[in-house]
Amino acid sequence: MLTLQALEAAPALKADAFIAPLGEGLNPAALVLARELRHQGLWIELGDGGFRLKKSFEAADKTARSIVILGEDELQSGILTVKTFATGIQTKVPRTELAEFLSKPAGE
Numbered sequence: 001m002l003t004l005q006a007l008e009a010a011p012a013l014k015a016d017a018f019i020a021p022l023g024e025g026l027n028p029a030a031l032v033l034a035r036e037l038r039h040q041g042l043w044i045e046l047g048d049g050g051f052r053l054k055k056s057f058e059a060a061d062k063t064a065r066s067i068v069i070l071g072e073d074e075l076q077s078g079i080l081t082v083k084t085f086a087t088g089i090q091t092k093v094p095r096t097e098l099a100e101f102l103s104k105p106a107g108e
Contacts, residue, residue, distance in 0.1 A: 016042040016102045017082070018060035021049035022071035030070050033095075040099040061085055066102060 017037070021030035027049045034044045045063050047056045053069075060067035069081040080098055083090045093101045 015045045015064040017066045017068050018045040018047060018056070018064035019068045019070055020047040020051070020053065020056035020060060022053065022069065024049040026070055026072070026075065029075055033068070033070060033098075037099055037102065042099060042102055057083075068098070068102075 019030045019034050021027050030046060030049070034046045037044045045060070047059060051059070057067060065086065066082050066084045069083075074080045078095045079092050080095055081090060082093050082098070082101065091101070
């Protein structure tokens with residue numbers, strides 16, 4: 001049986017990533033991306049394009065290990081910007097490699 005102290009000491013579980021669409025018009029594309037990543041076994045939280053980027057970062061930092069920024073440029077190029085909160089490193093990741101990138105522990 002877990003004690004209350006053990007529960008408080010355990011690190012909070014966080015999603016693999018939080019997708020932050022930049023604008024309400026990108027909500028459908030963000031949903032498609034979230035579904036793709038979930039089908040590959042990842043735990044994905046989805047933001048709302050109506051959020052300001054700062055609000056998305058705050059929500060993501062509380063709920064996920066990384067944030068995936070999805071703007072018009074990222075949608076067109078297929079290269080997504082991912083910030084890993086544990087390291088503070090921001091990386092450009094091709095959409096085809098995103099699931100693999102998000103699956104790795106921070107720092108790898």
